[in-house]
Amino acid sequence: MRHAFVPDYLLERVRAMDDAHCARCADLTLEHDRRFRATRGAQSLTATAVASGKPWEIHDAEHGTTLPGRLVRSPGDAATGDDATDEAADGIAAALAMYAEVYDRDSFDDKGADVLGTVHYDQNYDNAFWNGTQLVFGDGDGKAFGRFTRPVDVLGHELTHAVTERTAGLTYEGQSGALNESISDVFGISLKQRLLKQSAKQADWLIGEGIFLAGVKGTALRSMKAPGTAYDDPQLGKDPQVGDMKDYVDTSDDNGGVHTNSGIPNRAFYLAATAVGGSAAEGAGRIWYAALTSGIGADTDFAGFATATVDAAGEHADDVRKAWQGVGVTAS
Ligand SMILES: [Zn+2]
Incomplete structure (x- = not known):
């Protein structure tokens, strides 16, 4: 694929x-x-x-x-x-x-x-x-x-x-597709922050920062902290990402909005990483990695993944549950 x-x-x-x-x-x-x-x-x-x-x-x-x-x-x-x-x-x-x-x-x-x-x-x-x-x-x-x-x-x-x-082989469609996209952002941002030696709290949480050249009104392709705010350009339009389940986009475009709705689990990760503390890679990143490799199915939805992260979070289970609640997703 x-x-x-x-x-x-x-x-x-x-x-x-x-x-x-x-x-x-x-x-x-x-x-x-x-x-x-x-x-x-x-x-x-x-x-x-x-x-x-x-x-x-x-x-x-x-x-x-x-x-x-x-x-x-x-x-x-x-x-x-x-x-x-x-x-x-x-x-x-x-x-x-x-x-x-x-x-x-x-x-x-x-x-x-x-x-x-x-x-x-x-x-x-x-x-x-x-x-x-x-x-x-x-x-x-x-x-x-x-x-x-x-x-x-x-x-x-x-x-x-x-x-x-x-690992999970998440199907690239709908919620499992948006999770697939989000997991790529989670470990992409963890790598960036690790190289910059930033804690989750210090970081800017921008994905693709610097990819737009000077003529474009935008700082990055996506923001995990504030989905929908990465760019707003007269010609490219506005960043269409959403960061809460109440704004979930039902569409057949973009494999069912995989790049739009990924803002929801992206923001959950941002909230979890800042609550858990330390670096994103070694804090919440370890929990997300454990969930990804815990045997979840290919069609796992947001709530299912939220549950897997809470189950993997140990002493941070409350922080992780609250992070998902913060974007309107309830872990069972
Ligand atoms: Zn991708």
Whole structure:
């Protein structure tokens, strides 16, 4: 299953922007994404064939679409001086370290799988994605979006889709899909805050901070603390996320609003992390990880996941129950 960072509804807004150059970029990204969905099987096989037994490898697509591309950096190599390559290398190494040191997980499959990342994918490509086998990063169109390796939480978000795929396997539709999205934000933000050495209380809780370039009125793609407030731009529209069950969006778009309703469990995690205290990764993050790997079913809904987190919370059970109550979800 392929998971992209920027949802289609936002790419469509980028496409509608006045600037003809940028409109063409988002058009190409959307068109490419459609073709990709049709051919992803073949691309996955290509990627598998080059795995070499190292913990991670960075490849360069050199603005083409053949994956994984040319090998440019692996562990032990010095920085290359190419920002996208070095950001991807440092980010993947840090994500593997977080999963190993905090959650005792050996790579995304817990069996030490190599993590492949490809940078400089396609031209003006407005997205980052996990294609079922590897991570892929575009450079952005240079107008609305900058390069997707810059915010490390984007990388953490995408790699976590691979973790979820191999643990709870949450169905990418409706509430289980919004939970799948939220769990990627939970461990993406935990990685960002861990690298910044921030406590849950100090952090800004922004996902994709810095991904928008200067012309866009917005600070990030999402806010876990205040869903719906990350951007409000005349051309891109307003951040559509909701942060409470009373605002839950029933829709058939976006796999049943997976990127919109994920604001509800996202905010529950923010409330839990600040109540539990310490760092998000080592505090509430450990509880969320325990819930994710506790044997919950693929169609788990918000209340079911809330229950799993309360069950995993030990001495923090009351804090976690209250966090979910704070977004209108009752754990049983
Ligand atoms: Zn995602």
